[in-house]
Amino acid sequence: MNTKYMNPYLAGFFLGMVLLATIFITGRGLGASGAIKNIVVATVDGVVPSHAENSPFYSMYVGPGKDAPLKSWLVFEVAGVVIGAFLSGLVSDRLKIVTEAGPRVGIRLRWAFAAVGGALFGIGAQFARGCTSGAALSGMAVLSTAGFVTMLAIFGTGYAVAYVARKLWL
Amino acid sequence: MGPFVPELISDQLNLVVALVLGIGFGVALEQAGFSSSRRLAGVFYGYDFTVLRVFFTAAVTAMSGVLLLGYFGFLDTGAIFVNPTWLMPAIVGGAIMGVGFVLGGYCPGTSVCAAAIGKIDAMFFVGGGLLGVLTFGEAYPVCRGFYESTSLGPIKVFDSLGISQGMFAFLLIAVAVGAFSLTTMIEKRVNRKSAPSLGFTARKHMIAALGVVALGIILLFLPDRKVHLIDKVSDPAYLSAHPAKLMSVDELAFRIVDHEPRIQLIDIRPPVAYNRFSLPGSTNIPVVDFFGKDWVTMFSRRHVKKVILAESETQEHAALLLLQELGYENLAILQGGLDGFSATILNPPAVIPTSTRWDKDVIRFRQSARTEILEAIEKGKQGGSKEIKKEKKIQGGC
Numbered sequence: 236m237n238t239k240y241m242n243p244y245l246a247g248f249f250l251g252m253v254l255l256a257t258i259f260i261t262g263r264g265l266g267a268s269g270a271i272k273n274i275v276v277a278t279v280d281g282v283v284p285s286h287a288e289n290s291p292f293y294s295m296y297v298g299p300g301k302d303a304p305l306k307s308w309l310v311f312e313v314a315g316v317v318i319g320a321f322l323s324g325l326v327s328d329r330l331k332i333v334t335e336a337g338p339r340v341g342i343r344l345r346w347a348f349a350a351v352g353g354a355l356f357g358i359g360a361q362f363a364r365g366c367t368s369g370a371a372l373s374g375m376a377v378l379s380t381a382g383f384v385t386m387l388a389i390f391g392t393g394y395a396v397a398y399v400a401r402k403l404w405l
Numbered sequence: 406m407g408p409f410v411p412e413l414i415s416d417q418l419n420l421v422v423a424l425v426l427g428i429g430f431g432v433a434l435e436q437a438g439f440s441s442s443r444r445l446a447g448v449f450y451g452y453d454f455t456v457l458r459v460f461f462t463a464a465v466t467a468m469s470g471v472l473l474l475g476y477f478g479f480l481d482t483g484a485i486f487v488n489p490t491w492l493m494p495a496i497v498g499g500a501i502m503g504v505g506f507v508l509g510g511y512c513p514g515t516s517v518c519a520a521a522i523g524k525i526d527a528m529f530f531v532g533g534g535l536l537g538v539l540t541f542g543e544a545y546p547v548c549r550g551f552y553e554s555t556s557l558g559p560i561k562v563f564d565s566l567g568i569s570q571g572m573f574a575f576l577l578i579a580v581a582v583g584a585f586s587l588t589t590m591i592e593k594r595v596n597r598k599s600a601p602s603l604g605f606t607a608r609k610h611m612i613a614a615l616g617v618v619a620l621g622i623i624l625l626f627l628p629d630r631k632v633h634l635i636d637k638v639s640d641p642a643y644l645s646a647h648p649a650k651l652m653s654v655d656e657l658a659f660r661i662v663d664h665e666p667r668i669q670l671i672d673i674r675p676p677v678a679y680n681r682f683s684l685p686g687s688t689n690i691p692v693v694d695f696f697g698k699d700w701v702t703m704f705s706r707r708h709v710k711k712v713i714l715a716e717s718e719t720q721e722h723a724a725l726l727l728l729q730e731l732g733y734e735n736l737a738i739l740q741g742g743l744d745g746f747s748a749t750i751l752n753p754p755a756v757i758p759t760s761t762r763w764d765k766d767v768i769r770f771r772q773s774a775r776t777e778i779l780e781a782i783e784k785g786k787q788g789g790s791k792e793i794k795k796e797k798k799i800q801g802g803c
Binding site: 240241242243244246247248249250251252253254255256257258259260261262263264265266267268271272274275276278279290291292293306308309311312313314315316317318319320321322323324327329330331332333334335336337345346347348349350351352353354355356357358359360361362363364365366367368369370371372373374375376377378379380381382383384385386387388389390391392393394395396397400401403404405 | 420438442459471474480489497502503510511522527536545565613
């Protein structure tokens with residue numbers, strides 16, 4: 236079994252072709268955080284429908300005349316990502332239940348920081364109307380100003396705070 | 406011509422397409438090694454620049470593809486979704502995500518990918534993401550003002566920078582190739598040995614880099630298709646070398662009065678002029694709209710003669726050649742333009758010298774045509790504003 240990763244440029248070319256095919260066929264780009272948002276919206280709408288109806292945020296996505304939040308393009312696309320990643324992991328023998336952490340970080344601390352990082356992405360992606368995939372990568376492919384601004388903001392801030400967080404990874 | 410949503414691909418089928426493309430996306434991310442948080446975080450510490458390589462290569466590939474497909478007319482770049490810019494929210498949102506990247510070691514797409522192959526930390530990241538969205542949703546009333554601030558619309562980065570599209574594409578490729586070689590050197594230093602094996606020799610990477618730079622140079626000199634074609638058909642030498650089929654004002658008047666179904670009048674004047682005055686049955690399609698998908702069906706009807714109308718014959722001629730360049734057939738222009746039509750049919754001089762019997766018949770015909778056409782114009786005005794069919798816009802973004 237070949238467990239080595241693909242050459243990054245080749246993988247990037249492959250990823251770029253998938254993105255290009257997406258734009259060519261559907262006229263829109265790839266995304267990820269939008270699916271997470273739709274899951275939250277669907278959950279809130281399912282548990283406390285009155286709250287979803289009255290909230291200015293959730294009511295943008297649910298209500299009469301709107302498709303169910305789970306019946307959205309990005310939810311299906313991310314379902315595909317799960318399948319694709321699983322198949323790729325299967326073929327390259329990388330399926331393993333494991334926690335990956337820096338050499339000086341315990342498992343629980345890693346879980347906590349992963350959750351905090353995810354939460355920050357959840358919030359930031361709302362402001363930026365997308366994450367690294369939907370705003371930065373897809374935006375750059377169609378030469379949107381927002382795509383480049385978001386990409387620079389993500390990586391610029393990442394480098395700015397990397398030193399403070401070095402014990403997590405080095 | 407792409408994109409195929411919503412005409413060829415229905416909303417239902419589009420969800421199947423989403424699943425299939427998502428599988429491709431998942432395979433690409435996983436094979437690239439994006440299912441490993443340590444690898445992803447490496448980009449911020451210099452021990453592994455996989456993220457930068459994959460990300461930039463993907464962006465350059467997709468961008469070049471969009472530009473080339475657009476240039477050759479396979480993709481209607483006016484119809485694709487361009488992420489609109491809310492400047493301050495994009496910067497602040499990006500900054501929040503940057504901190505999240507360093508602390509969490511993933512971004513949403515890669516976390517889904519890693520969770521799918523069993524990474525528990527990635528599952529926590531996804532869970533955190535759900536809580537983050539919920540937090541935002543609850544706090545939305547407070548941050549709504551900022552969320553909606555500095556809205557600039559779907560602006561393009563090269564316009565924001567004040568350079569040409571080709572120049573920007575070239576610069577992006579140059580920066581990418583530069584960053585690839587620089588980061589490889591950094592990686593070697595940080596790891597104090599040769600960088601992680603890439604599977605190909607340095608020589609092969611050099612050759613690939615040269616190919617990419619060549620692509621950048623092509624994109625630099627690739628003119629915008631619209632500008633290029635409009636320039637081409639506006640050249641007087643090109644016009645005289647490619648004569649157009651003319652329709653005389655009398656023939657057009659006859660066909661309008663006759664309600665001939667096999668002609669389609671296409672008025673290329675600006676909408677303001679068109680709304681002030683237009684011939685019955687004509688459709689207003691300014692030249693810039695020739696390139697999009699909206700009118701393909703109308704232009705493609707081969708058995709219908711498309712008669713192009715503008716103030717002058719030269720403008721009509723250029724528009725006809727442009728449609729020919731775009732592959733459409735059965736085209737004609739109005740001899741003398743709409744100015745000629747007005748002067749001959751609609752507002753003829755009070756006294757017309759007549760000598761022969763033939764002249765008299767022509768004048769009689771023109772008078773009756775004038776009455777009928779003016780009546781039809783009047784009726785059209787009473788009918789209210791002309792309906793302009795707009796295609797459904799593609800939705801996108803996260």
